[in-house]
Amino acid sequence: MAHTRIRTLAPSVTEPRGHGLHLSAWDAGSDADAQTWLRGHLDPDFQRWNTPLRPMTGLDAARESLRARAREAGEGRSASFRITDGADGTTLGHIGVGEINLPLKLARVGYWVLPEARGRGVATRALLLASRWAFAELGLHRLELGHALGHGASCRVAERCGYRYEGTMRGAMFEENRRDAFRDAHLHARLATDAEPAAPDAR
Known part of the structure; x- marks a missing residue:
């Protein structure tokens, strides 16, 4: 089905490659991208640790x-990358x-990985x-990187990436x-002057 391509990266943004990954633009006009975006947000593990401002109720x-x-x-306020296998x-x-x-x-980073891709160092390599x-x-x-208190997996990713x-x-x-209720969060941060840790092997 034909659609208008609406990229989640500004035209001037380069798409990073490395560590066995390609960080590419999400396409808001693509049914496949919208379905994957929805699936990621409806994943029980995502919902356990993240509560978006607006509920993700369907493809629309x-x-x-x-x-x-x-x-x-x-507007230069964010960059959203689809993590793909290189x-x-x-x-x-x-x-x-x-x-x-x-x-x-200054900026803040956030990430999620689809269930079938977990356990392969994807979040670490992408970060x-x-x-x-x-x-x-x-x-x-x-x-800066923030995660809900108790989210051990995200904490480990942050630390492996020098945050x-x-x-x-x-x-x-x-x-x-x-x-209508709030929980505590860990704050991690990395500076440009900090050493870059080695990436794990792609699996």
């Missing part, structure tokens, strides 16, 4: 979410660089690749499936 909501990210990319192009998950503040040289891109291409000095634990932020995230 998924398309609008991707269109919103495309608008933010056009060899065959299979979609593995998502990683985003958001809340970009160029005057302060290393996206971090290198953000420092080099955007000229950022600091990248040091800086403390606990009180009431910094919505509780699971609630927008």
Whole structure:
């Protein structure tokens, strides 16, 4: 089916490759991309640790979410990457660089991996690749990463990628499936001047 291509990356943004991965643009006009975006957000493990501002209720909501990210990319406020296998192009998950503040040289990163791609170091490799891109291409000095207290897997990814634990932020995230209650979160950060850790082997 023909559709208008709406990329979640600004036209000038390069698509990073390395560590066995290709970080490419999501296409808000693609049914396949919208279905994958929806599947990722409906995954029970994603929902356990993340409560988006707007519920992801179906394909129309998924398309609008991707269109919103495309608008933010056009305004230079974020970059949303589809994590794909560097060899065959299979979609593995998502990683985003958001809340970009160029005057302060600061941004926040977030990611999720589809269930069938877990256990292969995908999040770690993607975060290393996206971090290198953000420092080099955007000229950022600091990248922050927050995750809900108790999310051990995300904590380990952050630490493997050189994002040091800086403390606990009180009431910094919505509780699971609630927008009227809050939970604590860990804050991790990496500076452009920090050493880049070695990437795990692609599996």
